[in-house]
Amino acid sequence: MKNTKLTLLKTAMLLTGLFMVAVSCERDLSDDATLATFSKTGEVFTDNFVGMGSNFYFPFAGSKVDAFTVDREVGYQSDASMRIDVPNAVDPTGNYAGAILRVDGATRDLSGFNALTFWAKASQGVSVDAFGFGQDFLENKFQVTANNVNVGTNWTKITIPIPDPAKLIAERGAFWYAMGTQATGGSGYIVWLDDIKFEKLASIAQPRPAIQNGTDLVTSTFIGVNLAVSGLIETFNLASGQDQRVTVAPSYYTFIASSPSVASVNALGMVSVLTAGTSIITATLAGVDAAGSLTVNSLGNFQLAPVPTRNPSNVISVFSDAYSSIPVDYFNGFWGGSTTGSADFSVNGDNILNYTNFNYVGTQTANPLTDASSMTMVHFNLYVPSPVPANFDFLITLEDWGPNQVDNGGDDSRQQIFVRRGQVIADTWITIEAPLTLLNRNNIGLIIYENINFSSLRNFYIDNVYYYN
DSSP, rough: OOOHHHHHHHHHHHHHHHHHHHHHHHEEEEEOOOOOBBBBBOOOSSBBBBOOSOEEEEEEETTTTEEEEEEESSOOSSOOEEEEEEEEEOOOOSSSSSEEEEEESSOOOOOOOOOOEEEEEESEEEEEEEEOOOOOOSSSOOOOOEEEEEEEOOOOEEEEOOSSSGGGGBBEEEEEEEEEEEGGTTTTTTEEEEEEEEEEEOOOOEEEEEEEGGGGEEEOOOTTTTEEOOOOEEEEOOOOOOSEEEEEEEGEEEEESOTTTTTTEEESSEEOOOOOEEEEEEEETTTOOOBBBEEEESSSSOOOOOOSSSOGGEEEEEETTTBBBBBBBOOOOOOOOOOOOOEEEEEEEEEEEEEOOOOOEEEEEEETBOOOOOOOOEEEEEEOOSSSOOOOOOEEEEOTTTTOTTTSSSSOOEEEEEGGGGGTTTSEEEEEEEEEEOOOSSSSSEEEEEEEETOOOOOOEEEEEEEEE
16 A cells, blocks of 8 residues: 555656646647556566565465475476475475465556466375465455366366456455365375466356355345355356356455345445345345345344353353353364254354254364363253254254373263253253263263154254353
């Protein structure tokens, strides 16, 4: 922004001077006079870095900092390339390679191009986690991502289309990548990249933008809840005849709410639920209607869970805005066989866990394991939207991983807490409390919620999960 203001100031001073000369000499401006503009350079790396400045390489947190070098012996029809040495999964200096290349200096005008292209090859056939552009570690306003890109042992040209080139009149995020070893069993490998540049290609065709991954999603919610339009993707057809799908930043889209007085949507796809009623969120991208929609059914005011009043010194909180909570690895482990989704939300700053399409789900607290040896009780607040299934049968399981601190390590212990149909009232928070009866409870690693006895419960809310004395 500072450089932009400086350029504009210089332009204004130049025009003022030219105007004074024109008045004094009674002559028109020369046809050769032009206004200052941003660089239209499309090249990023072609045997060396082009116009990137001196401070342009920024690794992601946790990545191997020295994974990147310039290889002066290997290149695509040349003698140089970017070389990425992806580390082994157990490398203590970083277990993956990832970084952005950000222009050091004035931004670039990339509106004359419609794709980022580059050549790539690897030491073995791999699926690279992500390539893209538009990340600048500032706003990342126009980020585009191509995921799971196949790279073989021979040079192959990769094309990543630009969703709306007209947006990229002042861009610094020239290129980025993220490469891990999930697909190689933890083994490292090498990727070479060359001729990284933005191009204008006649072969980019059939743009098909979508929101919600192209589905028409209907969600019930409440006044004060903020939702995000998700599943922002666009698919293009390339010269090869193959489709290329990219994940697209919200700023490329224009979002529309059918009833903004019920639920409005801002330029970043954030939906604010304001009153009871229904509002349908749709979008366009570069004038093309996006497939998919988000129908917001606001049920009115939401009844928040009772606010806990216990002394924080007597509480170990897993999930509650009333206390400082312990580290949680995840609230939804997406285990094999689980169909449970998460639609967590916040009502005026109060966070709620919402499980959908429920069969079973786990909350893991293994880093570190929870030492509840000084606690005597466990507490949950549960809310089941109407109707409560007639066959409702709900089980909560606490797992302690024993002295060896390993899940299923042979010394685990479990405590089961049953919640029956008669304990639940539809559309009302109920309190579930039970004495801690685990023989060992200084290495608690899991809390599991589960349908049992063929219960058909599919949707519920959880809040205020904690141990106390």
